[in-house]
Amino acid sequence: MSLFAVSLSRVQPSATIAVTQKARQLKAEGRDVIGLGAGEPDFDTPENIKEAAIDAIRRGETKYTDVTGIPELKKAIAAKFARENNLTYAPEQCYVAPGGKPIIYNAMMATLNPGDEVIIPAPYWVSYPDIVNLAGGTPVIVEATAEHGFKLQADVLEAAITPKTKWLIFNSPSNPTGAAYTREELKPLTDVLLRHPHVWVLTDDMYEHLTYGNFTFVTPAEVEPQLYDRTLTMNGVSKAYAMTGWRIGYCAGPAALISAMAKIQSQSTSNPTSISQWAAVEALNGPQDYIAQSNAVFVRRRDMVVDMLNAAEGIQCATPEGAFYVYPSCAGCIGKTTKSGVTLQSDEDFATALLEEEGVAVVHGAAFGLSPFFRISYATSDENLREACTRIQRFCANLS
Numbered sequence: 001m002s003l004f005a006v007s008l009s010r011v012q013p014s015a016t017i018a019v020t021q022k023a024r025q026l027k028a029e030g031r032d033v034i035g036l037g038a039g040e041p042d043f044d045t046p047e048n049i050k051e052a053a054i055d056a057i058r059r060g061e062t063k064y065t066d067v068t069g070i071p072e073l074k075k076a077i078a079a080k081f082a083r084e085n086n087l088t089y090a091p092e093q094c095y096v097a098p099g100g101k102p103i104i105y106n107a108m109m110a111t112l113n114p115g116d117e118v119i120i121p122a123p124y125w126v127s128y129p130d131i132v133n134l135a136g137g138t139p140v141i142v143e144a145t146a147e148h149g150f151k152l153q154a155d156v157l158e159a160a161i162t163p164k165t166k167w168l169i170f171n172s173p174s175n176p177t178g179a180a181y182t183r184e185e186l187k188p189l190t191d192v193l194l195r196h197p198h199v200w201v202l203t204d205d206m207y208e209h210l211t212y213g214n215f216t217f218v219t220p221a222e223v224e225p226q227l228y229d230r231t232l233t234m235n236g237v238s239k240a241y242a243m244t245g246w247r248i249g250y251c252a253g254p255a256a257l258i259s260a261m262a263k264i265q266s267q268s269t270s271n272p273t274s275i276s277q278w279a280a281v282e283a284l285n286g287p288q289d290y291i292a293q294s295n296a297v298f299v300r301r302r303d304m305v306v307d308m309l310n311a312a313e314g315i316q317c318a319t320p321e322g323a324f325y326v327y328p329s330c331a332g333c334i335g336k337t338t339k340s341g342v343t344l345q346s347d348e349d350f351a352t353a354l355l356e357e358e359g360v361a362v363v364h365g366a367a368f369g370l371s372p373f374f375r376i377s378y379a380t381s382d383e384n385l386r387e388a389c390t391r392i393q394r395f396c397a398n399l400s
């Protein structure tokens, strides 16, 4: 009898974590490696948020809390949704978890039965299909192609819906492409969903605050209020406030779904860390100027990276609306041979050879379900990015 559960065989280890580990290992061996794999801001958590956590410790806010979060945080979440997204949620409809990832996990665990299908547009965040598999559902991958700016088209969504479809997982701005939907781009999708009342929407708005220029963020239940009763709107403090290590994600949705998810959380992690919850209250209720400051840095980096990548032979890179990723095509490099004699047959070969020959760690597109591309996270210093892009240009120039 095997020690391990059958469900484990349905899950892959995270490719993004694997790349980060490989880069770390090469660095430890003394190699000069620039890691562009990590999906977290390189900034420190703002001082006011840290102070709120320290105050919470001093006040003795160090005990178990309600499983789904302290009332003060639920109130701050409801106020955030009203203020920024025109969505009205009662605090009881709000739910806090130890990160955004457990929200997706708990929602899938609470709702999926064998055979239930979950539509996931590719390229997707690596965890979506694995979470669906682990929860016993069936991921249905649909392509959001480069020709359409990596945005799902209404006819593609319509064709993927079956009587077994339970959820659409929607993510804007996207990890890995940075693509974000305008109201005009989202409306045709919500129109399709209106015609299929059995399909629920999990919208992962984790990168809401990371959009650039005049872009206006919108979320499905805001664009189509008739979807409110079957939408789980998810967000978190990890990316917007440089709080990845604090582990706080939040969401709001129909009360029955929220209480089903609470049941799962009550028998797994219990409440998210009390101290982090108080920090998140300050993040949501406190001054928001940190967001504009960090976005000014991110947009400058995005523009530099896009320009430098487009100057590399065989690489084509679109300018995304948000997040801190770009998703360039390496189609022009496939079939060519590197200076050390490796023929590149896939984006995985491209990423492996780039790491071996130039010490630049990127994540290959196949990990996100759309090839031949690779993902660069520009949440690292300007110097690192400039050097990494120079190396990519050299790597491409040396292909024959």
Ligand SMILES: Cc1ncc(COP(=O)(O)O)c(C=O)c1O
Residues within 6 Å of the ligand: 039, 098, 099, 100, 101, 102, 125, 171, 174, 175, 204, 206, 236, 237, 238, 244, 247, 248, 249
């Ligand atoms: C699209 C997306 N959703 C959710 C998460 C998870 O965030 P958290 O660190 O809060 O679990 C990430 C993190 O990389 C992400 O990129």
